[in-house]
Amino acid sequence: MEEQAPVRFTLLSSSAFLMAAIAGFTDVFAFVSLDKLFTAHITGNIVIAIAELIHHAPGVASKIISLPLFIVIAIFVTACIEARGQTKGLLAMWFFIEAIFLAGFMFAGMIVVPHASVSSLPYIYVAMLPVAAMSIHNTLLRTYMSKFPPCTVMTGNITQLIVDIVSYTWGWREPYVVEPRSKSHEGIKRYGNVFIGFLVGGAIAAVGYVLCSFGS
Secondary structure, eight states: OOOOOOOOOSOHHHHHHHHHHHHHHHHHHHHHHTTSOOSSSTTHHHHHHHHHHHTTOSOHHHHHHHHHHHHHHHHHHHHHHHHHOSOHHHHHHHHHHHHHHHHHHHHHHHHHTTTSOTTSHHHHHHHHHHHHHHHHHHHHHHHTTTTSOOSSOOHHHHHHHHHHHHHHHTGGGSSSOSSOHHHHHHHHHHHHHHHHHHHHHHHHHHHHHHHHGGGO
């Protein structure tokens, strides 16, 4: 079978910024609208679920279900990509499916979330829509966009950004240089770009939720 050439992104910084902004928006919006449910930073739900179990808080089911659902969808998306190759058509299809999940989250959220309890099945069904979307999002980042910095979890990016800033500003004068100054400068641009993108997406989600709830 002929090997498929990966899709080339001509504007890497713009694409990475946008992917981070989408993740930041979805993660923040779902967290504030769905009783502290993480969607892009999916492993955060493990901590929330344990805390809710200890305190006997309602809504733990959605946190527990989110992880296996995320894994199953990531497996399916990866299998499709490996079967068909990293083609533009397949990438467009997965972006379209991700958009459908997010649109469904918007409309179903308007109807269900204000009136359902956090432990009800309708509420859980709605909560799994952004989880499914972000599973696709994360899988595309690790396949088509593997050269991008992480765009959904910012802890590592912030750490690397700090290292790059310190190395670039004064670390290069010290006897034991962590990395060359040129590499630090490039790292500041790469990791700062996605960090700012995530912050912008999160800020838009916060303002949108306050102004128009699921309409945002």
